[in-house]
Amino acid sequence: MYNKWNRFAALFLAGILLLALAGCGKEQKEIVVGGKNFSEQFIMAEMLSILIEENTDLKTTTKTNLASTVLFDAIKKEEVDLYLEYTGTGLINLGIEPMNDPDEVYDRVQKEFNEQLNIKWMEPYGFNNTYAMVVTKETAEKYNLETISDLAEIGDELTLGCTYVFVERDDGNPGLNRHYDFEFGDVKGMDPALMYQALVQDEVDVISAFATEGRIAAFDLVILEDDKQFFPPYDATTIIRQEVLDEHPELEEVLNMLAGRIDDIKMAELNAAVDLDKREPEDVAREFLEEEGLIDK
Numbered sequence: 001m002y003n004k005w006n007r008f009a010a011l012f013l014a015g016i017l018l019l020a021l022a023g024c025g026k027e028q029k030e031i032v033v034g035g036k037n038f039s040e041q042f043i044m045a046e047m048l049s050i051l052i053e054e055n056t057d058l059k060t061t062t063k064t065n066l067a068s069t070v071l072f073d074a075i076k077k078e079e080v081d082l083y084l085e086y087t088g089t090g091l092i093n094l095g096i097e098p099m100n101d102p103d104e105v106y107d108r109v110q111k112e113f114n115e116q117l118n119i120k121w122m123e124p125y126g127f128n129n130t131y132a133m134v135v136t137k138e139t140a141e142k143y144n145l146e147t148i149s150d151l152a153e154i155g156d157e158l159t160l161g162c163t164y165v166f167v168e169r170d171d172g173n174p175g176l177n178r179h180y181d182f183e184f185g186d187v188k189g190m191d192p193a194l195m196y197q198a199l200v201q202d203e204v205d206v207i208s209a210f211a212t213e214g215r216i217a218a219f220d221l222v223i224l225e226d227d228k229q230f231f232p233p234y235d236a237t238t239i240i241r242q243e244v245l246d247e248h249p250e251l252e253e254v255l256n257m258l259a260g261r262i263d264d265i266k267m268a269e270l271n272a273a274v275d276l277d278k279r280e281p282e283d284v285a286r287e288f289l290e291e292e293g294l295i296d297k
Helices: 002-025 039-055 068-076 087-093 102-117 137-143 148-157 164-168 173-180 192-200 242-247 250-258 264-275 281-291
Strands: 031-036 060-066 082-086 119-121 131-136 159-162 186-189 206-210 221-223 236-241
Touching (some): 039 060, 039 082, 039 250, 082 087, 087 102, 087 236, 119 242, 137 148, 137 221, 236 250, 264 281
Parallel strands (some): 031 082, 159 206
């Protein structure tokens, strides 16, 4: 009788242990939302995090302030589950020559990321954060600048301020020089947040700004027309590892809730709220989602 009881107790405890282990196996790890190293990315990482937590049972954590190449490597290494990416950057990451048609670019990166990396692109969110060559109004008037072709004629006299990525990437300064057949007198790589101040303080003559940057209008800067159409479209949306999407299919509907909801003007307003009004990215993101009715107030 004693031995039977021991066997029963052992089996009972083993069953409890198996159930506990099964429960541990189903424990949900946090969804890791990545972000690059400028305000727009801080805002959008917070927006994606809030959107997921408010519309699913999932928890998130954010990893932001990462260089573009570092973040791309992170998602491939499964250190990040999703982040906001731009179609033009997607082309460059895959070593594909820049293309100009937005639909063709989106279709190409969607196909190649899926086949090569098992990463899926969500529907475009509505804003195109392409590069823009920008000067002060005074510089534009001094040299009669309206287009990048005009800039090319006197580029060897000027200093370019740009992100470290723009210094080296084919969709940055090297490609721009080849496409317009010129070189700047000097090129200074710098943090994205410092470029605009450097321009208005005459530390550089021209910068490679982001088209959705709120400081362009606030500082009364001039965007030079890309008259030879060098810069590809940089339509923004979330990319996510297919493995994560297979595990949590509800994420696709949630992430696509932002599709077509943020145009260039709205994104510039959100960026300005952080860069000029000094508001926290999380507060700016939450307010937008509440205004759009995507989360409860």
